[in-house]
Amino acid sequence: METPVTLAQVARAAGVSASTVSRILNGTAQVSDEKRVAVERALSQLNYRPNVLARGLASGRTMSVGVVTQDISSPFYGDMLRGVEQGLSGSGYMPIFADGHWRAEEESAAIDVLLARKVDAMIVLGGSLPDEKMRSVAAAVPLVVFGRTVPGLEEQCLRLDNEKAAYELTRHLIEFGHRRIAHIMGPVSHRDARDRRAGYEAALAEAGLPLVPELVMEGDFLEPSGFLAATRLVEGREMFSAIFAANDQMAYGARLALHRKGVRVPEDISLVGFDDLPSSTYTTPPLTTVRQPTFDLGVVTARCVLRLLSGEGPDLPHIDLRVHVRESTAMLRTAHGLAGR
Amino acid sequence: METPVTLAQVARAAGVSASTVSRILNGTAQVSDEKRVAVERALSQLNYRPNVLARGLASGRTMSVGVVTQDISSPFYGDMLRGVEQGLSGSGYMPIFADGHWRAEEESAAIDVLLARKVDAMIVLGGSLPDEKMRSVAAAVPLVVFGRTVPGLEEQCLRLDNEKAAYELTRHLIEFGHRRIAHIMGPVSHRDARDRRAGYEAALAEAGLPLVPELVMEGDFLEPSGFLAATRLVEGREMFSAIFAANDQMAYGARLALHRKGVRVPEDISLVGFDDLPSSTYTTPPLTTVRQPTFDLGVVTARCVLRLLSGEGPDLPHIDLRVHVRESTAMLRTAHGLAGR
DNA sequence: ATCACTTCTGAAAGCGTTGTCAAATGGGCG
DNA sequence: CGCCCATTTGACAACGCTTTCAGAAGTGAT
Structure with a gap:
């Protein structure tokens, strides 16, 4: 050697x-x-x-596809990356990851680095770059985007119906008899967060339930914010018998806050999340949530990129989000939910 | 563009x-x-x-370092990768990841891919390749290894004292009055698993406590195996008042099994894990465990690689593992632990 | 002015492959 | 036996950049 x-x-x-x-x-x-x-x-x-470099220089193809994530260490993206890897395996293409850390500036830099590395194609997961930038990337290499829709590139964008899923999740709660449902939303700047909230509101409206502003808190998709929000909710003066956290991580935080306050889940309060992280099967109690098939999403995205690379059309499948009912939700037993104070 | x-x-x-x-x-x-x-x-x-390719071809340096992991989607490695990324940032070097999926064969392939890609250096996290192979890699590029010690490359290998940490964790349980402590170990094929078990046994021996074979179960470091092991433990005939799971993920599984059996943690049984995954702060109750400073480990490893790259010596710091006592362990209150059956 | 040095700067030789082009070889057929 | 076409093959020019190497300028001292 x-x-x-x-x-x-x-x-x-x-x-x-x-x-x-x-x-x-x-x-x-x-x-x-x-x-x-x-x-x-x-x-x-x-x-x-x-020598891959020489080969790339001479042929113009590097047999690699750039993958931009927002947080490589999160279970969500980690699982997707595994899916991408899986979807690419056997094709001769290798994924190269770069992390945007949820910051537009870094994300943009990540893309440039990848482009400078002459990746043959690109996958962008999430992110918030201007549409214009995305289009310019698409002009340079085949591109597949997950989690947003870029006008002009609709065919290559995979977006899940967050609103509908959130609606169904809220319906589930309502069907269990809950009338006063709190919501811990993600950052308003985040499209998914807004969509989920919209679904929540739609379900409430449809059932003729009032939207109580005091029962809607904003978090940042991380555990501590869920903890804080749930604490406030419990200490607040509005009653509620269920909490819909906009993602599992915030639900974990909320779960702990409830535990600290001596509130039982699901006996006293029903709790639901969104994402179905791998660990949500093993929380106590296992969490009712919306399953995002992260791994499969990665696979599908990778497959699509391979199609583009071989000159075929994108052909992204439609993917449905499904509510996974586990043990953190229960029928509302009595008329009295949890009072504040 | x-x-x-x-x-x-x-x-x-x-x-x-x-x-x-x-x-x-x-x-x-x-x-x-x-x-x-x-x-x-x-x-x-x-x-x-x-054009990075042309540059690499001409200069012989690609400004990239290959990172081999065992499971990119696990919280453990994910966090380390983030650390590596952080440690490398600003140096001009970019990490390129490849996953060995815990399989020697794939791991070897991953290394070859990285080498073919002409990475300037390599970081191998975990893994089980023959020492010979590791040495040949080290001969080709600067190499830093985490989680194992390769004879002849000791300076470039970062290993934590798993045995000592497991010993201290078990001591913690003993000091809380526990006499009958079960252990859910990792796969025997895994060095860390054996070390942790050794620490457990050492603490028991030191305290003059008997090693009860029926209280030691083998798992595979994943949640379901922890669930299964704990279920068996509870249904078995040996009494115990604490469980030491060899990693957090198995502890999560065990936690759920106990919950299902109506066993309270920590009132009835104390439970400890190992790793301190980010979510362990938010389990109910928060898990007592050994903190592996994954992020920092990544940073340190990356720094070391940069040193090697600039011709300096490795200089890896010694890192101590610390027990983090949270709420999943409690003083044994009565003489009677949980009986089996 | 001349010489010995410093700076700068451009030409040109790679780096290891791929891909084009034309030459070489071998058959088949008239 | 000669000609044409299909196969195989090697030479060589890219690919875009770095890195000698040597020449051109500029500086100061003699």
């Missing part, structure tokens, strides 16, 4: 020209069996490994 | 040679202010972006 073996060395060892070796490697043209055998022997004998 | 701008184009626009532009870009040599200004203007006017 000292000095990398080059094509030329292989060629010399096999007594042929570099072109011939390249042809065998890439199956670009016919080569006589005689030479083929000689080359293959030299290849394995010298343990040749093509 | 149509056709990428090349160095030559910039040079022409600025009325200088490509060499000069390159020199300004890399600060390789002095350039007269006059030309510098002209070049800089051309640079930004044309919005030049260096």
Whole structure:
């Protein structure tokens, strides 16, 4: 492994020209069996490994696709990345990740880095870059976007119906008899957060339930904000018997706050989240939530990129969000929910 | 963004040679202010972006470091990767991830891919490749390994004292009055799992407590195995008042099993894990566990790689594992722990 | 003025592949 | 036996950048 073996060395060892070796490697043209055998022997004998850089420079293709995430360490994105990896595996393409850390500036930088690295295609998960920027990326390489819709690129954007799912989740609560349902929403700046809230409101309206402003709190999608919001809710003066947290992580925070206050879930308060993180199956009690099929989303996205790469149309499937009822929700037993104070 | 701008184009626009532009870009040599200004203007006017491939091919350096993980979607590795990213940021180096999926074969393939990609250095997190292979990698590029010690590369290997931490964690339980402590260990094939078990046994022995084989179960570090093990424990005939799960994920599984059986934590049974995953702060009750400073570990590892890259010695710090006592453990109140059956 | 140095700067040689082009080889057929 | 066409093959020019190498300018001292 000292000095990398080059094509030329292989060629010399096999007594042929570099072109011939390249042809065998890439199956670009016919080569006589005689030479083929000689080359293959030299290849394995010298343990040749093509230099990806040289190859990329010469051919213009790097066999890599850039993937931009917002937080590589979150269970949500982590699982999606695994899906992308899976979807790409066997295609010869390799994913290269870059993290935007939820900041437009960094996200933009991440994209530039990826482009400078000459990725053959790009996948952008979430994010909040101006549509214009997205279009310019799409002009440079095949692009697939998850979590937002860019005008002009609709075909390559995969978006899930958050509003509908939130509506159904709230319906579930209502069907269980809950009338006073609190909502811990995500940051208003976040499209998904607004959509989920809209679904919540729609379900309330449809059931003829009043929207109580004091029962809607804003969080930031992280546990501590859920904790804080739930604490405030419990200490507030408005009654409620259920909490809809806009994502699982905030639901975890809320769960702990309720525990601290001696409030039982689901006996006293029903709690629901959104995302269905892997650990939500193992919380106590297991959390009722909306399942986002993160892994599959990754796979689907990767597949779509491969299609684009081979010149086919995007063809992204429609994906339905489904409510997963577990044990954190229960029928409202008595007329009295939890009072504040 | 149509056709990428090349160095030559910039040079022409600025009325200088490509060499000069390159020199300004890399600060390789002095350039007269006059030309510098002209070049800089051309640079930004044309919005030049260096082609990383060409650069790598010419200079032999790609400004990237390969990072091999075992499971990109796990909170543990995810957090470490974030640390690595952080540690590398600002250095000009970019991390490129590849996943071994806990399988030696894939791990080996991942390393080869990274090497073919001409990464300038490599970080291997966990893994179980033969020492020989690791040494050959180290011969090719600067290498830093986390989670194992490779003979001959001790300086570049960061290993935490799992045994000691497990010992202290068990001590904590013993000090709380627990005499019959169950252990859900990780896969025996896993070094960390064996070390943690050794620590558990050492603490027991030191306290003169018997090692009850029926109270030691083997899991696979994932939630379901913890669930299964705890269920068996509760249904078994041996009494116990505490469970030490070899990692947090199995502790989560155990927690749910106990919940299902109507066993309270920590009132009836104390439960501890190992890793301190981010969500362990928000379980109910928050989990007593050993904190693995994953993020910092990533940072430290990255820093070390940068040192190696700049020709300095490895200089990995010693990192202590600390027990984090939270609310899943309590003093044993009565003489009677939980009986089996 | 001349010489010995410093700075700067451009030409040109790679870096390891791919892909084009034309030459070489071998058949088939008239 | 000669000609034409299809196969195989090697030479060589990119690809976009870095890095000698050597020449051109400029400086100061003699």
